[in-house]
Amino acid sequence: xxxxxxxxxxxxxxLALLLVLGVACVRATLLAAQDTKKFSYVDLQTKANAKLxxxxxxxxxxxxKLPQGELTFQEVKFKISEGLIQLGRQSPPxxxxxxxxxxxxxxxxxxxxxxxxxxxVGGGLKPSQFAEDGTMIAEYKVHYEDGTTQAIPVVYxxxxxxxxxxxxxxxxxxxxxxxxxxxxxxxLYLCAWENPxxxxxxxxxxxxxxxxxxCAPFCVAITLxxx
Numbered sequence: 001x002x003x004x005x006x007x008x009x010x011x012x013x014x015l016a017l018l019l020v021l022g023v024a025c026v027r028a029t030l031l032a033a034q035d036t037k038k039f040s041y042v043d044l045q046t047k048a049n050a051k052l053x054x055x056x057x058x059x060x061x062x063x064x065k066l067p068q069g070e071l072t073f074q075e076v077k078f079k080i081s082e083g084l085i086q087l088g089r090q091s092p093p094x095x096x097x098x099x100x101x102x103x104x105x106x107x108x109x110x111x112x113x114x115x116x117x118x119x120x121v122g123g124g125l126k127p128s129q130f131a132e133d134g135t136m137i138a139e140y141k142v143h144y145e146d147g148t149t150q151a152i153p154v155v156y157x158x159x160x161x162x163x164x165x166x167x168x169x170x171x172x173x174x175x176x177x178x179x180x181x182x183x184x185x186x187x188l189y190l191c192a193w194e195n196p197x198x199x200x201x202x203x204x205x206x207x208x209x210x211x212x213x214x215c216a217p218f219c220v221a222i223t224l225x226x227x
Contacts, residue, residue, distance in 0.1 A: 063084075
């Protein structure tokens with residue numbers, strides 16, 4: 001009889017263990033689902049004025065090797081499409097003219113963070129032909145539904161560098177290296193901005209060049225992160 005009770009006890013313990021494992025699996029599945037839902041994407045294609053396979057200033061460098069589709073860089077998901085937004089510069093002029101600003105990139109969402117996948121194109125292939133660290137070259141202007149705005153400065157050496165790796169992957173202060181290629185040496189940066197007003201709906205974003213530098217910044221993708 002004691003053996004029967006012992007066998008029943010073991011059976012109950014096995015059932016309890018299976019129940020715990022089942023709950024853990026369900027919880028893991030729910031957490032995974034939450035992770036996939038916290039990111040959403042801004043559609044840049046209606047405002048895109050350049051292509052991954054197109055000309056980036058010098059005429060022979062582009063982002064043709066960057067895969068398209070949903071990709072994860074530094075634990076942030078992005079949706080990479082064929083089109084991107086590039087701003088212009090006065091000197092030296094780009095092979096294909098670009099505007100100084102692109103307005104009204106649609107968002108229409110609340111968010112906790114904004115993740116920007118971007119870089120810039122310099123005026124040549126020598127370090128002296130690029131902007132100095134600390135130079136503000138552009139800004140993202142956030143428009144809330146209530147009419148207020150918030151500026152996100154884009155500073156060379158802090159938020160991005162040139163997409164051509166002329167400085168042997170010199171670090172940046174506020175951003176992270178998101179993607180790189182070795183032949184030719186190219187790179188993109190991920191810059192995160194924490195929204196000071198997460199309860200407000202963001203209507204749209206403008207991408208605006210600032211100052212007169214040899215930089216022609218471009219944005220490949222924008223991801224929204226909700227809490």
